Amino acid sequence: MKAVVTGGTGEARPEESRYLNCIRCGLCLSVCPTYREYQKETASPRGRVALTRKGLEGRLELSPNLVEQMYGCFACMACNDACPVGIKPADLALSMRQIDEGRHPAKWKQWLFGGLVGHAWRMEWATLPLRLYQRLGLRRLAYALGLRRLLPAKLRDLEAMLPRLPQRPLRRVLPEVTPARGEEKRRVGFFLGCAQSLLFARESEAALRVLARNGCTVVTPKAVECCGMPARGYGRMDLVIKQARHNIEVFEKLDVECVLTDCATCGSTLKEYAHIFEGDPEWRPRAERFQSKVRDICEFLASIPLEKPAGRVEGRATYHDPCHLRRAQKVWKEPRKLLALIDGLEFVELPEADWCCGSAGSQLITHYETSWKVLDRKLDNVEKTGADVLASGCPGCRMQLQTGLRRRGRKVRSVHPVALLDEAYENADRKGAEGNVGENAAGGE
């Protein structure tokens, strides 16, 4: 995303060629999840590019309704990939959000993305009531008494989205350095993503175990902040810049050959830090050095010699491609390759695996109806595979998919592919001793 940043909250006017060169062929309509649901040009990438152009040329007012069309984009980037001209409609929609945010700054965004999400410890405090709610049995009680029915449907879905949280935040529990099991072959950094480490902590632990088992000493700096994606999605590039600088500094101090993440979204943002510092002689090269080290955990594991898991995981598995992994990072063969290593796991390809699940960060909150339509199509496809294990490497997708599966009453467990790999390793270690998968095994819901 090339953008010239000016002013406090960073108005970025996209270069003219980014919208002028759209030939309006319409190819992007065929890959857009929101167009598919509404069959309406205004909800299509080409429509958003046209509105961008007219808005920036002054032929249309940048009205709330125009800006809403930009927030209606799920940022899945399928249009970016489909466009034969190289227009990036999804990126343009983000630029337009940013321009609007610069003109009409919203206080809650400063509070949420600058104040809360910007500091890991505040997030940990903020989720304490939720952890207590689950730990003290209140959640079970609420379900048993049918209290959830008192909530409006939207809130009920949000409650259901919440996976079982760990007793203590992972950041507090993890050692700063996890030594390699046996001889150290590599020394790698690990970026603790907010969503993954707060909500799917056991899976991040599993990722560290898999790395250690395969000769990696893992350095996990606790000082990292949010990668910046939420602020970016809501048009606050100034906050993204702040967070990016901080994270780059944290990893510059470490002697690690790469920076790994088990979150598709964090990965996609960290790998684009250089773009943010376009034209900045000091930070641009530092960002480039940093981002060249970033790897998704699946991408990394598929590139090193891996110990073949001796244990089995029984089941029929399918895989959903997170947009932030497949589109943003072109990583899609790697997770499938890892799943193929696991004995007992029968793999079935998911129809339309690379279509958005409807999560798009917070679309289930902000665009409830559309988000559900997109999710329903995804769930229909999952059901077609007959799979009982649904793997995916993005916490946002995972929460969305779990919500949908639960609403449909489907016994399909959703899991990070690397957590499945860990399970296979752990099952071999435990074989004979306990005989089955215990509480320690990662896996989620």
Next chain:
Amino acid sequence: MDSGLIDKLAGVVGKDGVLTTPEDLAAYSYDGTFAEGAPDVVVLPRSTEQTADVMKLAAETRTPVVARGMGSGLAAGSIPAVAGGMVVSFTRMNRILEIDPRNSTVFTQSGVVTATLQAEVEKLGLFYPPDPSSIKHSTIGGNIACNAGGPRCLKYGVTGNYVLGLTVVLADGRVLRTGGKPIKDVTGYNLNGLFTSSEGTLGLVTEALLRLVARPRHAKTALAEFDSLDNAARAVNEVLAEGIVPASLELMDQTAIACIEEAMHLGLETDVAASLIIETDGADEATVTREAEAAGRICRNVGARTVKVAQTEEERAGLWKARRSISPSLARKAPNKLGEDITVPRSAIPEVVQKIRAISQKHGLPIVIFGHAGDGNLHPNILFDKRDAGQWAKVEEMVREIFAVALAVGGTLSGEHGVGVLKRPYFEQALGPVSVAVQRAVKAALDPLGILNPGKMFA
């Protein structure tokens, strides 16, 4: 627009089927060209009955109605040419109603995407051949309105050759049903033919009964590269004279090849004068292969520099990817392009290409030439920047000259895009006053109020 009419429209199609915000109207003000024209209201019906009721309201209020599919047209036929009208978009009429394998027909709503329809019938071993480059983002209704073609039409014919019957909402809201499942039908005028390629000026096509054929099980694709355009054109004629009817026979000139390679990095040789993509298909693999190899041999005999026959499905897909990406790749070279689709007698192709190149040189703006050489359908694309008034004046002059070249050799203005707004100034020159008078009479009989897509073709 009268809010009473808006309410009545919402009463017919529901509130979510009537769009009136400035943003919605802006999104329905363009198609696949540079032209623009905003409606006052957009209506998205879901059935023939709704469309008929909408049309009745339009007739009562004398509101112009512009039919639209996915808006991928290349003649500005689906955007309003006069102020104050209604766009009726059929994208929500996207249900396939019946596939009848025993009679090889499909009955479909007109808003179904062509590629979707193809995929559905292919599951049953059937085949709907017309393949405009926009198959993934154009609708059956739009294809019928423009009588869309595509590469495969050399062997299989154009959209109109597959129309067995239509459901048409007439200008007064009555519903006309034409044709039926029988292949042969001479009871009355050929109304299917009348409405096909009428560009929404005679009625609104809401449903279509289409003929299908058996899906060819094998295809073989070859790429022949030539140092001379004349030789490439000769090869086209000699292949066809040999009795080989390839499914497609596509020509790309040097400008097109360079353009694709720059955009797609497919490894094409960019110093050749012209390339042909030749594809044979059919039920018998040996025949298909023999024909492709024979076509390759003929190309070599008339001086092709290289001939490659795709050995794998992946290689074949690569060749087609190259061909299909020409048009969009052009946009990387200039902000605007004007793609024409003149069609000339095959024998005149070398002469016409030379003359178009001369036009390009004379005016100093690039023209990229490619097309369906087998049926004489050429796509000269002029590259320019519309913001530069000087360039735009040149483009208009160049278009006029290109059309003159086509007409002089016995060709026609448009093979598959349609007339729309963009070719309207040349309509009478191409057809003569008698033909235009006959067409006006037909139009007056079917649309006496002149509310169906006014300002298009000749109206």
